[in-house]
Amino acid sequence: MEKEIQMEKTYNPEFEQRIYNFWMKNKCFEAHVNPDKEPFTIMMPPPNITGQLHMGHALDQTVQDILTRFKRMSGYEALWLPGTDHASIATEVKIVEKMKNEEGVTKMDVGRDGFMERAWAWKEQYGGRIVEQLKRLGSSCDWSREAFTMDQNCSNAVLDAFVKYYNKGLIYRGDRIINWCPHCKTALSDAEVEYNEQQSNLWYYRYPVVGEDDYITIATTRPETMLGDTAVAVNPKDEKMAKYIGKMVKLPLTDREIPVVGDDYCEIGFGTGAVKITPAHDPNDFELGLRHNLPVIRVIDDGGLMNENAGAYQGMDRLTCRKAVVADLEKLGLLEKIEPYAHNVGECYRCGETVEAVVSKQWFVKMKDLAAPAIKAVKSKKIEFVPKRFEKIYFNWMENIKDWCISRQLWWGHRIPAYYCDQCGETVVAKSMPEVCPKCGGTHFHQDEDVLDTWFSSALWPFSTLGYPRKTKSLGYFYPTSVLVTGYDIIFFWVARMIFSGLEFMCDVPFSEVLIHGIVRDSQGRKMSKSLGNGIDPLLIIDKYGADALRFSLATGIAPGSDTRYTDAKTESARNFINKLWNASRFVIMNIGKDDDLTFPSKLNGADKWILARLNDVIKEVTINLNKYEIGLAAARLYDFTWTEYCDWYIEMSKPLLYSKDKKEHNHAVAMLTYTLTEILKLLHPFIPYITEEIYSKYAEKGSILMKSDWPSYNKRFAFRKEEKNFEGLRELIVAIRNTRAEMGVAPSKRLNAYVKATDKKFMEKSAQYLEKLAGIGSVTFVEDKSEITERWTAIVTNIAEVMIPMGDLIDFEKERERITKEIAQAEAEIKKAKGLLSNQGFVAKAPQKLIDNEKEKLLRAEDRLQKLQDKLQELA
C-alpha cells in the first residue's frame, strides 16, 4: 500500500458532500434498459419539491435508498421513480402566488405553461430546499434531471388518460353533491375532507301543516339550510307519521309550501320521526330528492354566503344566518327547544375551513368498473401489501367507493381538456382545442375552466414517468414496477388510484408490492405538523450528527407499518455506532503495513474460522431480511455483529498476531481483519452509504464500494460449526473470569496466575493467549488433575474448562463462597428444568429430535458443572 493514510481520531461527517459529488460525477445512480439484468423499480410518493423535507420524507427516502443500493449491489438494474410532479408542486402556494403577483397569471395549465421550469428556478429563493436536502441525505437519484423529463411526460399522459376515459364513458360531467371548501373555493374529493368533532346544538322547530292546526317537528344541526328545504320526509311504515304523507307543510321564513314524502331513509323512532330535506346541501337529501323528483334549491354560494334564494338572508355568512334563522323562528314561536350536541364536522384538509356540501356541476370518474379489477388484482396476489393487514383497509375503501370527483376550481393545475362550442354548446373532449364543431360546424370554442385533482396525474405516475403514452423501451423494461414505498396515510389518495389507473391504461398492475411504513412522530408521539410546530427539519439533524446517523436511526428499530418516534437520543446512538465503525476501521487501516498482502489467507486459525462462521450467518440473515423488507431487523443485526463480535471480540483476539514480530503473522491478521471489515462495509453500505464509501476508499485500490462491490453471499466453505462452538465457549469462559475479577474487586491491572483443566486441551492450549489478553491472566499452567495444584485455589467453571485461580490472588473468601452458592443454585435450576422436560412423555414423543438432544446435552453439562462447583465449595469450607 503506497498511499499515506490519515484518519481523524473522531468520526466527522464532513466528507459526505464530497462523496455525494463523487457518486454524481461517476453516474452511480443511473439505471439503463439492460437486457442482461433484471429490473427492480422502486417508486416513492411525491414530496413537495418547493417545500422542505420533513421527517416523513426522510423516512421514505431512507427506506427506498436502502432498497435501491441493496438491489444494485445484488445485481439488479435498480431504478427509482421519484414522484415529483406538478401535483405536488402545485400545492406550494408560495410559487403560485408569486406567479399571480409578479406575472399577473390567473389561469395556469401546469402541464403546458412551463410551470415546472419556473418553479424549479424559484425553488432556491422560496425556501425550496428539498433537492439540497435529498442530496445530503444520500438519496441515490438525480433529482433535478428526473423532474424535468417527467414533467413533459406527465402532461401528455394526463391528456391521453382523460380522453381515453371519456371515450369509454368512464368520465362524465354532472350535477352532484360535492364537498366544497368556501375558503379555497374549490371542490374536494371525499378523501380530502377531514372530520373533527365539534360542540354544536341540535335545534328543534316546527313546520306547520297547511290547512290544519297541526305541525311537524324536525331537528337539525344546520338550521340555515332550511331555507333550501324542498320537502319533509317521514317513514311510510311509521304509524305516527305516515298520515302526513302527501300533505303540504309551510316552510317558515319563506313563502314556500313543501310536500311531505314517505321514504325509508327516515328511521323510525330516531329523532322526531321527520327529516327536513335539503337536496342542494346534503348528499343523502340529494339522493332522496332524485327519488322523489324534488327541486334543488341552493342557498349557500361558493364563498359560503347566503345567495339570492335565501330571501332576506341574502349576503349573510352562513354562520351569521344560522343565528338569524334561529332567532326569527323563535319570534314566530316555532322553536321548540335547543339541545347541546357534539357531532363531526367536515373540514378542508388543506385550510381547515368547514366544508359545505353543495350541489354543483363537476367532472367525475365512474368508479364501479374501475374498482372491480383493482380489487381482483390484490385478491389474486398480483399486488401484495407489506404488511398484509393494509389490504383490508384497501378493500374496505375500494369496495365502498363512490365516483371520484376530479374537477377542481383552482387556477393552477392541469386544465380539463374539454372544449365547448361557442355556437351550440356542444362538448368536445380532445387533447387539443378542436377546429370545427362536429355538431354545428362552429369554429370557436372555449376550454373548461376547471383543473384536475392533483391525484389524477399522480395516479398515472408509474407509467407517465416512463414515457407513456409513447411505447418507450423504458416502459417495456421497467413497467410493472417492483415495489412502491409509502406511508399508510396515502393509500387512498395515491396507491389505490395508481392501481386502477395502471390496470386501465397499461392493462397491468403498476407494481407488485406495496411496502407500507408508519409515520414519524415527535418524541411525545404526536404527529408532526405545521400547526403544532413540532416538525423537525432533517437538515438540522444532518448538520449535527451527519446523514448516515440520521439514516441509521430511521432504519433501526422500525417495524413495517408501525409508527416510529423521532428522538435525538436514537440518532446519537446511531452516530456513536458510526464512530465505532470509524475507529475500528481506523485501527485496521493504520495497521496495514507497506508490504502487507491483503489477499485472503490460505490457512485460517480458530478465531478466523469463528468470525467467518458468524459473518456467514449475518450475511444470510441480513439478505433474507432485506428481501422481506425487514429493514429494522437487518440493521439491528448488523449493529450487533459489528460492535460486539467484530470490534469487541475479533479485533481484540487478533491483536496478539497483529503485534507479533513475525511478519507473516502480522500480515495474516491484517488480511483477515481487512477481509471481514470489507464484508461489513458492504453489508452496511445501504444503511450508511457515506461512511462506508469513505472508509473503503481509504484502503481499497479501486475506490467505490457502491460501484465495485457485489453484495456478500453466504459461503458454505465458511460454516465452521466446530470452531464456532469452541469460541463461543471460550468467550463464555473469559466473561466468567472477568465477572469473578469484578466481583472480587481485583484491580484491572492485576494479572492473575491460572491453572487450567480443559475438556479439549489442544484447543485450550492454543487459546491461552486469549485468556492472557482478554481476561487479565498472567500465566497459564495446564493441569491434568486438580491435585497437582499445591496452593489453595478457587475455580471458575464453564463447559470448556475449569480455571483455577490461587486464593492468594483473591481478596474475599466469603464473597467467593456466596458467588459459588449462587452458581450452584443456577445449575440446579437448569438441571431441574431439563429433567422435567425429558421426563415429560409428551415432549419426548412430539418435540423435534434436535431439541431433545439439545436438552440432553444441556443436562449433562449442567450436572458436570454442578459436581465441579460442589467440589469447589468443599475446598473453600
Next chain:
RNA sequence: GGACGCUUAGCUCAGUUGGUUAGAGCACCUGCCUUACAAGCAGGGGGUCACUGGUUCGAGUCCAGUAGUGUCCACCA
C-alpha cells in the same frame, strides 16, 4: 357505528412459520484514560411479556373474552 393496530425493563422500542436463560438503545450502579475508539472499555441491577381463560409436550408468539389506548373509515337528521 364499522374496521385495524397497540399494551414487553424507569423511558423509547425490537422480538420473522410456537422451541435454550425474553433482547437492544437510552437511563441507572461499580470499576477502568488498557498503545482504534471516554461518542469508549469491562462488569452489574432491572421484566408474572395488560388481565382472564383455552389449544399444545411447550405460548411474549396461536384462539376467545375483558380492560386501557391509538389510528383509519362511515356518519342518522
